[in-house]
Amino acid sequence: MALAVELRQVVKHYRRGKEMVEVLSGLDLAVPEGEFLAIMGPSGSGKTTVLNLIGGLDRANSGSVTVCGERIDSLNGAGLARWRSRHVGFIFQFYNLMPGLSAERNVELPLLLTHLSRAERKAHVDIALEVVGLSDRRRHKPSELSGGQQQRIAIARALVADPTLLICDEPTGDLDRQTADEILVLLQTLNRRQGKTIVMVTHDQKAADYASRQVHVDKGMLIAPEDRP
Amino acid sequence: MLRGALTITLLNLAEIPKRIGASLVVVIGIAGVVGVLISVLAMADGFLNTMERTGRPDRAIVLRGGSNSELASTLARDATLAIMDGPGVKADDSGHAIASAEMVAIVELPLRQSGTAANVTLRGVGPAAFRLRPDIRIVAGRTFKPGLREVIVGKNAMTQFSGIDPGSRVALRDSEWTVVGVFDSDDSHGSEIMADVDTLSAAYRRTLFQSVTVLLDSPDRFDAFKSALEHDPRLSVEVVREPAYYARLSEQLGRILTFVAYTVGGIMALGALFGALNTMYSAVSSRSVEIATLRALGFGAGAILISVFTEAVLLSLLGAVIGAAAAWAFFNGNAVNSLGGNFTQVVFHLRVSAGLVATGILWAVVIGLLGGLFPALRAVRRPVVDALRGAV
Ligand SMILES: Nc1ncnc2c1ncn2[C@@H]1O[C@H](COP(=O)(O)OP(=O)(O)OP(=O)(O)O)[C@@H](O)[C@H]1O
Ligand SMILES: [Mg+2]
Numbered sequence: 001m002a003l004a005v006e007l008r009q010v011v012k013h014y015r016r017g018k019e020m021v022e023v024l025s026g027l028d029l030a031v032p033e034g035e036f037l038a039i040m041g042p043s044g045s046g047k048t049t050v051l052n053l054i055g056g057l058d059r060a061n062s063g064s065v066t067v068c069g070e071r072i073d074s075l076n077g078a079g080l081a082r083w084r085s086r087h088v089g090f091i092f093q094f095y096n097l098m099p100g101l102s103a104e105r106n107v108e109l110p111l112l113l114t115h116l117s118r119a120e121r122k123a124h125v126d127i128a129l130e131v132v133g134l135s136d137r138r139r140h141k142p143s144e145l146s147g148g149q150q151q152r153i154a155i156a157r158a159l160v161a162d163p164t165l166l167i168c169d170e171p172t173g174d175l176d177r178q179t180a181d182e183i184l185v186l187l188q189t190l191n192r193r194q195g196k197t198i199v200m201v202t203h204d205q206k207a208a209d210y211a212s213r214q215v216h217v218d219k220g221m222l223i224a225p226e227d228r229p
Numbered sequence: 230m231l232r233g234a235l236t237i238t239l240l241n242l243a244e245i246p247k248r249i250g251a252s253l254v255v256v257i258g259i260a261g262v263v264g265v266l267i268s269v270l271a272m273a274d275g276f277l278n279t280m281e282r283t284g285r286p287d288r289a290i291v292l293r294g295g296s297n298s299e300l301a302s303t304l305a306r307d308a309t310l311a312i313m314d315g316p317g318v319k320a321d322d323s324g325h326a327i328a329s330a331e332m333v334a335i336v337e338l339p340l341r342q343s344g345t346a347a348n349v350t351l352r353g354v355g356p357a358a359f360r361l362r363p364d365i366r367i368v369a370g371r372t373f374k375p376g377l378r379e380v381i382v383g384k385n386a387m388t389q390f391s392g393i394d395p396g397s398r399v400a401l402r403d404s405e406w407t408v409v410g411v412f413d414s415d416d417s418h419g420s421e422i423m424a425d426v427d428t429l430s431a432a433y434r435r436t437l438f439q440s441v442t443v444l445l446d447s448p449d450r451f452d453a454f455k456s457a458l459e460h461d462p463r464l465s466v467e468v469v470r471e472p473a474y475y476a477r478l479s480e481q482l483g484r485i486l487t488f489v490a491y492t493v494g495g496i497m498a499l500g501a502l503f504g505a506l507n508t509m510y511s512a513v514s515s516r517s518v519e520i521a522t523l524r525a526l527g528f529g530a531g532a533i534l535i536s537v538f539t540e541a542v543l544l545s546l547l548g549a550v551i552g553a554a555a556a557w558a559f560f561n562g563n564a565v566n567s568l569g570g571n572f573t574q575v576v577f578h579l580r581v582s583a584g585l586v587a588t589g590i591l592w593a594v595v596i597g598l599l600g601g602l603f604p605a606l607r608a609v610r611r612p613v614v615d616a617l618r619g620a621v
Contacts, residue, residue: 048618057525058614078529085527092617096522100243105236112233113527157526 003066004165004197005031005054010063012049023049025220026063033164036191036198038211045217047201048169054199055088055167056080068164085113089158093170095150097142103153104129104138110161128156132186148179155186159196166190168200172207184210233528237536240519241512242543248515251508252544258501259548259596260555263589266494267556270588271579273486279577280479283416284471286448288361291441291458294465298478299333303437306330308464312441316457317450319443321360328443329355332426332435336401338390349386351401352418353426361444365418370395370410375425378432381410383419393422402432417475442471498596501548505600509541513608520608521616530609537605538598545597549590556589557581 012024023046031037039047052058053065056072065073068087075083089110090096097106104125111121129135132152142150151171158166168187172180188210190196200211208214216223245252291312296302304312309330318326332353337346356375359365373379380401382393398405399422406424413419430436445451455468469477513520520533561581 052614055525057617058612081524081527081529084525090522090525092522096518096617098240098519098522100240109236109523110526112236 002033002069003030004033004035004068005029005199006064006066007050007053007060008064008066010053010060010065012046012053012058012060023220024053024060027217027220027222029215029222031197031199033197034191034195036188036210036212037200038208038214039199039201039217040203040205040208040214041217043203046220047217050217051167051169051199051201054165055090056084085110085161087163087165089155089161089163089166091151091154091158091166091168091171093173095142095147095154097150097153097157099142102139102141103134103145103156106142106153107156107160109157114161124160124162125156128160131159131190132156146179147175148182151175151183152186155183155190159190164197166196166198168198170201170203172202172204177206180204180207233523233532234535234539237523237528237532238539241516241536241540244512244516245540245544248508248512251511254504255501255508255541255544255597255600256548256551258497258504259545259593260552262494262497262501262596263549263552263593264556265497265552266490266592267553267581267585267589268560268579269486269490269493270585271556271560271581272577273483273490274582274585275577275580276486277479277483278580279415280417280475280483281472283418283475284473286451286470286472287445288471289443289445289451289454290469290471290474291443292439292467292469294459294467296467299331299439300335302439304330304439304441304466305437308466309438309441311461311464312458312466313443315443315454317445317447317454319446321357325357326443327357327360328441329358329361330426330438330441331355331358332430332433333439334429334433336399336422338392338399341389341391344391347390349390350421351380351429352421352423353429354423355426358423361442362414362418364416365412365414367410368413370408372410372412373424373428374409376428378404378406378428379409380406380422380424381412382408382422384411384413385419386422387411389420401429404432494592498592502596502600505541505545505596506603508544509537509601509604510607512540513537513604517608517611517616517619521611521613521619524613525617533609534605537608538601541601541604542594542597545593545600546590549593552593553581553586553589557586 007027007029010024010027011022013020013022027050029050039050041047049058053060054067056067060073064071070083072080072083107125107128108121111124116124126135129138132155134149134152134156137145137149142153145153171187172183175183184207187198187200191198202208292299292302293304313326313328318328321327334351335348336351338349339345340347367381368384372381380399387393393399393408395408395411397408399408412423445454451470458464458466458468524533560579
């Protein structure tokens with residue numbers, strides 16, 4: 001099966017003053033297409049860093065990053081932005097919706113980067129809102145929606161341009177158990193029915209259980225569950 | 230990219246009410262800059278315009294050589310006669326030269342508004358003065374009679390100074406003079422007081438004149454007239470076309486006003502620029518997560534830059550419109566008096582023209598662009614991942 005994500009010998013360090021902090025030291029990770037992967041690990045272990053590299057938001061210091069068949073470590077800034085808009089949907093812990101825009105305008109945002117006409121954009125937005133079950137809240141501002149509803153809108157925004165890969169950083173970190181379960185069911189459905197590849201970072205073992213595979217990051221390396229002490 | 234930039238801009242503009250205080254800093258700052266700039270430039274414009282209208286190309290003014298203004302010039306009576314005899318000087322039906330040998334003095338009179346004393350030009354004119362300057366019209370009373378201590382006052386002088394209304398008596402030198410009439414003139418003579426030159430010279434015990442103004446047969450006779458007089462061994466004079474003379478007089482003040490406009494405007498502009506920078510920096514930093522999210526979604530740096538610029542420029546333009554409107558409403562057409570070329574008061578009217586408004590708007594746009602530039606650069610330079618972490 002083809003790989004959606006392939007990280008090889010990825011090294012990432014940050015400079016903090018004079019000190020060099022190595023966050024990832026030669027990390028290898030392969031995510032086959034159609035997988036729902038949960039990345040777990042202690043706080044500060046580098047989970048968000050891995051997601052940022054996969055999503056083309058950050059660059060590795062060495063190693064290769066291949067996502068959706070493209071070596072994204074060799075793209076320039078503008079090329080990377082264009083690549084992100086085509087291939088990746090982002091889902092954040094705090095939803096990151098534009099407070100000034102209605103739900104449907106938030107969902108429409110990624111389509112403004114395409115050549116779609118207004119009518120075509122509306123059709124895509126309608127479908128995405130329907131998938132997340134919030135067609136009736138389209139005119140609401142984020143502040144008029146619950147946390148779970150806001151995260152659904154954010155998922156609709158991530159879906160609307162039909163990317164192959166969804167990247168979620170603690171998507172349920174700010175939600176209560178029941179709402180979190182609803183969101184996870186939605187992600188699972190997207191993975192199973194629409195074949196979206198999903199890479200999700202979570203602290204929550206219950207959330208990770210919705211995924212088709214779990215990996216752990218610790219001390220800059222990946223540890224398979226069976227190797228864990 | 231434009232569609233994206235437009236959306237982001239609208240998004241930002243919709244948030245302005247939340248930061249209304251900071252946004253008003255920009256608008257009011259720029260309104261102040263544009264208002265002051267336009268007002269002072271309107272002053273310079275109005276002044277230069279009044280001075281430009283003084284003088285006709287077929288009139289020449291003759292001064293003693295080397296003197297820049299009438300006040301510094303002296304001409305003896307026989308010199309004035311030789312000048313009026315010069316080639317090209319127009320004669321009236323009875324063969325008299327249309328020319329006026331004049332005496333100029335300065336008198337202090339109280340300003341109507343403040344009561345403080347200011348200088349007025351007192352001009353003694355010859356018998357042909359009104360044929361020489363047909364643009365001078367008596368609008369009230371009558372003109373002075375030679376031999377009597379009578380003066381006429383310019384309309385602009387009358388509106389600015391007290392104690393010179395028709396019928397009042399004015400102390401000039403050792404004697405009292407009666408104001409018998411008011412004259413109007415579009416040019417700087419309208420700010421003067423006039424009397425008969427011989428009567429005035431006698432009262433001032435002067436034997437020398439300050440200048441001779443002559444009417445030429447036609448403007449193109451000027452060169453011949455000038456060269457004849459300047460080469461006449463009996464004379465040591467400078468011959469200047471009247472418009473050139475007044476332009477020279479007004480040049481300095483016009484330059485000072487323009488300098489003041491740009492200096493004061495420049496200092497205020499610097500203040501407004503810092504206000505705009507501050508506002509836009511805080512706008513950008515309060516939106517850093519939104520900007521980072523948009524960039525994560527694939528919006529480019531260009532769209533972000535354009536949106537920040539547009540917001541700054543729109544705020545500045547709003548300020549410019551308010552400033553220009555205020556300058557126009559308060560000052561357009563207002564009479565102002567000011568030191569003229571002879572260090573006497575010249576009354577002129579402020580002119581808030583379309584050109585000045587355009588200058589003000591240009592300044593506003595430049596301030597807006599500069600005020601948006603650095604915040605916009607900061608917004609796009611900040612790594613997306615850092616800004617996103619800022620959310621958590
Ligand atoms: N811009 C940066 N500069 C310096 N250090 C950084 C920077 N970004 C991340 N780090 C460090 O890198 C390490 C990994 O960070 P990362 O955010 O990937 O961890 P995480 O596993 O997502 O943690 P959490 O579970 O708390 O979200 C941390 O020690 C963090 O302090
Ligand atoms: Mg994290």
